Every structure is written in C-alpha cells, then in structure tokens.
Amino acid sequence: MKKPVLEPTEEEKEQLIFQGVTEQFMGRLEVQEHKKSLFVSITFNAKSPILAAQIATEVANAYIESGFDSNLEMTEKAVGWLTERLSGLKDKLSASEQKLIEYRKQENLLDVQGIQTVSARELDDISSKLIDARRDRSKLQSIYSQIQRAKKGGIEQYESISGILDSPSVQYAKDKLHDAQNSVAELSKRYGPKHPKMKSAQANYNKAKNSYLSLLKSVARGIEGQYRAARSNEDSLKRDMSQSKQEIRTINTKGFKLKELEREVETNRQLYDTFFTRFKETSETSGMQGANARIVDKASVPRVPVKPKKKLIIIIAFVFGIGMGVVLAFLREALNNTIRNPADVELKLNAPLLGVLPMQKLKKTEVDKPLLAFHHENHSDFSEAIRTIRTGVVLSGLDSEYKIAVVTSSIPNEGKTTVSLNLAMALGQTEKVLLIDADMRKPSIAKACQFESKNGLSTLVAGTADFNDCIQRFEQWNVDILPSGVVPPNPQELLSSKRFAKVLEILSKKYERIIIDSAPTQAVSDALLIARYANEVIYVVKADSTPNALAKAGIDKLKSIDANISGVVLNQLNISKTEKYYAGGYYGGYYSSYGYNQE
Known part of the structure; x- marks a missing residue:
C-alpha cells in the first residue's frame, strides 16, 4: 500500500512562500565592499528603477537600525555581567587584604626592606672582621707551631724563630748579651780566669744570658697567648656570621611571603579598579546609541538599465572565442607527434x-x-x-x-x-x-x-x-x-x-x-x-x-x-x-x- 501524502499546513505553506520570496530578494541584492576603505555599496536589481533605489536605501536604513538594537542589547548584557563580576572581585580583594594584615601581625613585620638592609650591613661587617681574624690567626699559628717544635730541643732553639727575635726587648737583651760576651773575650786576653775583673765580667755575662733566656721564654708564652686569643676571636666571629646568615634567611623567607601577599592584594585591586571603571563607562553610555554605519550617498534612480550589458557580453564572447581558438591551436600543435x-x-x-x-588535390574519381x-x-x-x-x-x-x-x-x-x-x-x-x-x-x-x-x-x-x-x-x-x-x-x-x-x-x-x-x-x-x-x-x-x-x-x-x-x-x-x-x-x-x- 502506498503511504498517504501529508498535505502541508497553512503555517508551513506560508513559511515556504516566505522562504522563496526571501531567496529571490537576496538573489537580486548585491553588497560590494570597496577595498582599502570602510565604504560598501548596495545595489538591487528590479524592473522598476524607482523600486530598486527605494529598496537599496531601505536595506541600508534597516542595517543601521539593526546595529542600534544590537549595540543596546550588548550594552545591557555587559552591564549585567560586570555587576555580577564586580561583586566577586570585591570579596576577593577584601579577603587578600585581610590575609596580608594578619600575616604582618603574626610576624611583627614593619619594614622588611629596612631590616634586610641592616642585617646585610652587619653581615658585611662580621665578614670583614672574620677575614682580619683569620689573617692574624694564620700568622700567629705559624710562629706558634715553631715554638712548639722548639720546646723539644731546648730554649736555645727559640733564637731561630723570627717571630720571637723581632721583639724589641729580645733584641735589646740580645745586644746586652753580646756586649757582655765581648767584654769577657777582651779581658781574657789580658787576665786569667781568677782575676777579679775577669770574674766580674763573667758574672755579668751569666746574668745577661739568664736574662736573655728568660725573656725568650716570656715572649714565647706571650705569642702562645696571642695565638689562643686570635683563635678564640675567629671562632666567635664564625658563630656570629652563621647566626647573622640564619637571621637573613629567616627575614628573606618572611619577605617573600609578604611580597606574595602584597602582589595578590595589588593584582586584585587593579583588576577590581579596571572592572569598576569599565562598569561606570558602560553604565554611563548605555542610554547613548552609537551608529555603526551611516548613509554617505543615498541610492539614486538609474536612468539606463544596468543589465544585461550587451556590449560587454559581445566583447567577452569575442575575446573568449579568440583565446579558445589560440589555445586549441597550440594544444593541437603540442599533441601532434607526427612528421x-x-x-x-x-x-x-x-x-x-x-x-x-x-x-x-584529387576528385573522388581520381583516387x-x-x-x-x-x-x-x-x-x-x-x-x-x-x-x-x-x-x-x-x-x-x-x-x-x-x-x-x-x-x-x-x-x-x-x-x-x-x-x-x-x-x-x-x-x-x-x-x-x-x-x-x-x-x-x-x-x-x-x-x-x-x-x-x-x-x-x-x-x-x-x-x-x-x-x-x-x-x-x-x-x-x-x-x-x-x-x-x-x-x-x-x-x-x-x-x-x-x-x-x-x-x-x-x-x-x-x-x-x-x-x-x-x-x-x-x-x-x-x-x-x-x-x-x-x-x-x-x-x-x-x-x-x-x-x-x-x-x-x-x-x-x-x-x-x-x-x-x-x-x-x-x-x-x-x-x-x-x-x-x-x-x-x-x-x-x-x-x-x-x-x-x-x-
């Protein structure tokens, strides 16, 4: 059995008629954009020149009115969206500001940048002192090591240590000893060992020598004391530097966290300000409709028909015919593979x-x-x-x-x-x-x-x-x-x-x-x-x-x-x-x- 054909409803018939009229209308309408400019030309083909001019003008007016309506609708939507968005941004800004305040109270922070500067200066001062202490300690350590080795060989070994001999008192005692030794040597040429003058000179020499050796021991003990003091000073400066570095690291950590919170507050504030400014601009301009286009030159009634262009068609056909003939001739020449x-x-x-x-040239009978x-x-x-x-x-x-x-x-x-x-x-x-x-x-x-x-x-x-x-x-x-x-x-x-x-x-x-x-x-x-x-x-x-x-x-x-x-x-x-x-x-x-x- 054949299925019954359903008749379209009246509404469907009207829709089909409207669609056909619209397609016919759009087929006659032509909108051409002029390159490198903001101008467009609207033309409409109709048997009546007056109707063609009227439709072209009305299409332009309809486009402008449509632009007005579209702008107004978009403005209203933008205001509603900005209002909703501002509420959320304001809450976000308040939360970030409160978080920054609480962190400052928690860490007792006033000026992180100033604290960092002071700590850096203190660290530089300690570093300079530590360098000097290391240099002094190194210098004394060399003399101290020589003294420790000299103790094993006797006190006379101290005379080979330049650090002890450089002492002015040691030099003075050494000079006195030389003078006493020279006096004994001079008197021994004239007197015997039991001569009173000889005995007196020998006693002076022994006294100078004992004084010299005693001074060597005293200077050596003084250098040992200086070395221990230098080493103690160096260790103290090392502890101060380590503590100063730890304080700077702690301050830097707090500073980083503080800057992060400050950046978050600043970002939220800028975003809020931007949306708020845009909201104010949109609200103020919502009642003012800006035209997205305007008619520069109204459509005029044509004096002569624009279609069909008989002369142009004839010229195109003539040129096309000649071109096709030339192409076919060249094609035939190219495809000809004979002698x-x-x-x-x-x-x-x-x-x-x-x-x-x-x-x-032959006739049919002359084959x-x-x-x-x-x-x-x-x-x-x-x-x-x-x-x-x-x-x-x-x-x-x-x-x-x-x-x-x-x-x-x-x-x-x-x-x-x-x-x-x-x-x-x-x-x-x-x-x-x-x-x-x-x-x-x-x-x-x-x-x-x-x-x-x-x-x-x-x-x-x-x-x-x-x-x-x-x-x-x-x-x-x-x-x-x-x-x-x-x-x-x-x-x-x-x-x-x-x-x-x-x-x-x-x-x-x-x-x-x-x-x-x-x-x-x-x-x-x-x-x-x-x-x-x-x-x-x-x-x-x-x-x-x-x-x-x-x-x-x-x-x-x-x-x-x-x-x-x-x-x-x-x-x-x-x-x-x-x-x-x-x-x-x-x-x-x-x-x-x-x-x-x-x-």
Whole structure:
C-alpha cells in the first residue's frame, strides 16, 4: 500500500512562500565592499528603477537600525555581567587584604626592606672582621707551631724563630748579651780566669744570658697567648656570621611571603579598579546609541538599465572565442607527434631527407591518380619532386654500384607503391629499370598498371614459370614490371629462400636498376628479409599522419640488420602549410618560376 501524502499546513505553506520570496530578494541584492576603505555599496536589481533605489536605501536604513538594537542589547548584557563580576572581585580583594594584615601581625613585620638592609650591613661587617681574624690567626699559628717544635730541643732553639727575635726587648737583651760576651773575650786576653775583673765580667755575662733566656721564654708564652686569643676571636666571629646568615634567611623567607601577599592584594585591586571603571563607562553610555554605519550617498534612480550589458557580453564572447581558438591551436600543435615537415625528418628520425612529394588535390574519381602521376603530368610539381628523388638515388650510387633499391614504409597507405611506380618511370628515362612488386600480402602494382597476370614473383621463385612469362614490358615508360603473382600461403618463406636470392642475382645482371615495392615494416617483416639482398632502402613517410615513434621504430629495425637507408621520402606534404620551413617559400615558388603550375 502506498503511504498517504501529508498535505502541508497553512503555517508551513506560508513559511515556504516566505522562504522563496526571501531567496529571490537576496538573489537580486548585491553588497560590494570597496577595498582599502570602510565604504560598501548596495545595489538591487528590479524592473522598476524607482523600486530598486527605494529598496537599496531601505536595506541600508534597516542595517543601521539593526546595529542600534544590537549595540543596546550588548550594552545591557555587559552591564549585567560586570555587576555580577564586580561583586566577586570585591570579596576577593577584601579577603587578600585581610590575609596580608594578619600575616604582618603574626610576624611583627614593619619594614622588611629596612631590616634586610641592616642585617646585610652587619653581615658585611662580621665578614670583614672574620677575614682580619683569620689573617692574624694564620700568622700567629705559624710562629706558634715553631715554638712548639722548639720546646723539644731546648730554649736555645727559640733564637731561630723570627717571630720571637723581632721583639724589641729580645733584641735589646740580645745586644746586652753580646756586649757582655765581648767584654769577657777582651779581658781574657789580658787576665786569667781568677782575676777579679775577669770574674766580674763573667758574672755579668751569666746574668745577661739568664736574662736573655728568660725573656725568650716570656715572649714565647706571650705569642702562645696571642695565638689562643686570635683563635678564640675567629671562632666567635664564625658563630656570629652563621647566626647573622640564619637571621637573613629567616627575614628573606618572611619577605617573600609578604611580597606574595602584597602582589595578590595589588593584582586584585587593579583588576577590581579596571572592572569598576569599565562598569561606570558602560553604565554611563548605555542610554547613548552609537551608529555603526551611516548613509554617505543615498541610492539614486538609474536612468539606463544596468543589465544585461550587451556590449560587454559581445566583447567577452569575442575575446573568449579568440583565446579558445589560440589555445586549441597550440594544444593541437603540442599533441601532434607526427612528421609534419622536412625538418622533422632529420630531427626526429635521425635520417637524411631524400625528397618531398607534394599533396595533390584529387576528385573522388581520381583516387588512383598519384600512382601514375609522373606519366600523366610530366611537368607538374609532383613530377619535379620525383626527379629530385631520382637524382638523390642516382647520386647515392656513384661511389658504389647501387642496383637494388627497396621501397618500404611504416604502415599501409603511406604511398610507398606510388613512390615505387613513379620513381621507376623516372629512372626508366635514363636506365634500364625493373619494378618488382614484393608486397605479397597486398599487391597493387598490377592493378595500377591495369593488367592481369597469374604469373609473377611467386611463380618465378617457385619455378612454375620463366622470366618471359612473368615480366611485363611497358615501352611508353621504358620500364619492366614483375608483379607479385599468385599470393603464396607464407610469403616470408618465399622471400627468405635461396631461390629468391638467386632470382635477384640473375635479374641484377640484366637490369641497371631494380626497384622493389615491399610490405610495411611495422605490419610484417618482409621488408627486413628483402633488405638483406638490396643495396639501399628508401623509406616513405606520410606527412602529418605517421607518428614519429612508429617511423623511427621501422627505421631502427632496418638499421639493426645493417640495411643501407639512403633517405626518407616525405609524401603528401601540404606545401601551403609548410612554406615557412623553406627559405622564401621554396616549394611554393620554385616550379612556377619555370612555368609549371601546381594542381
């Protein structure tokens, strides 16, 4: 059962109608922005110019009114949001301030920066004193160590300690001892040891010596006391420095915490002030509507229709047509991979150019006309081109005897039979020539010459007929023709046989020139078999038709068996299209200067 189709309601119908009208209206409306400016232009397409101007103006007014309403709505929303946000920010600011006050009370902090400065100065002072104490202690420690070692050797060892000898009192006592010693020495020269003066001098000496040794001990004990005092002072300064550092670390920790709380208070205060300022600005401007756009130039009623622009359409179509034509021409030129002109022969095929045969304008009843064009039109461009090819063939055999020439092509219908027939007729004017139809698969020479003969190359090689039965004589051409004869079941076996080579050997003794029309190289390999017995190969290429890759492949096959390619004949060349490839339009004007007319 088919499901019942639900009819739209009246409301849905109205919505569809409204949607259709809106889409049609928007399709006629155009808003264009002017680059690098704040201007836009509004245009509306309508049959009535007055209606078009009115709608454009009303659209601009509607946009401005919509901007007013939008601004007012956004302002009201902003005021409500700012009010709610300010309440939360105020509570957050009060909490951070209270937290800062409580921390200051807890840690008894007034000026952390000042305390840090004083502590740093005290630490610097203690460091300086500690350095001095270490230097003094180090100096005394060296003398103290010498004294401790000297005690083991006796008191006389103190005299070797520079720190003791540097004492002024020691120096004085030492001088007194020297004086007493010198007095004893002087008196001993005059008096004996028991002399009163001698005894008195000796007593003075002993007294000076005892005084000197006693002073050494006293100075040593004084240095020991100084060393212990210096070491005690150094240890005390070390304890003071350690305590000072600990106090600074404690102050820094409190300072960091205090700065963190102060930054939090400052951040909350700035945020609150910012929102409060914005709230005041928004509240004050809520009643004032700022226009986001204004009409600079009102829409005017057009005097002439703006669409359709017939002249512009015609110009665009004309330019587009020319452009497409040029593009297609270049595209066709780029995609054309054929041999189009004589220059392509040497460039693309890497082979010499033997000659060029011009294209002939033929009627429907003259399809076979080119086959015998040299005979029927002896003074045409085509005939002169055949003579040029004949000259090239003759000159190629001046240094060596080139008797047998094979004419072949890449594919069928390139004109190899036409070249074979007309070249044989041209050579027949000066030499004794034999034309052999060796295209055993698709023979055409017998039909072109309008004779029928079952005997030919196949029967001659097979031995079922002799030379007189197979060769046809044409006196008006001065050419003998050996048709293909009956088509054999396997032409390659016949052409590769020793009997075929023997036939060519006999014929080459009877004729000055033998032209062999062979099958295309890309269709079968008959031409490769025949080329082994030939002196030269003439390769026919149809202009603007044969792909260069196909022609080059055929020539490469012949070169692979060491065939002598005398040149390439470019057939059916449109002279009018290729005159630019020849200086001064050579093929277009050469023959006409001698009274020949191109057909």
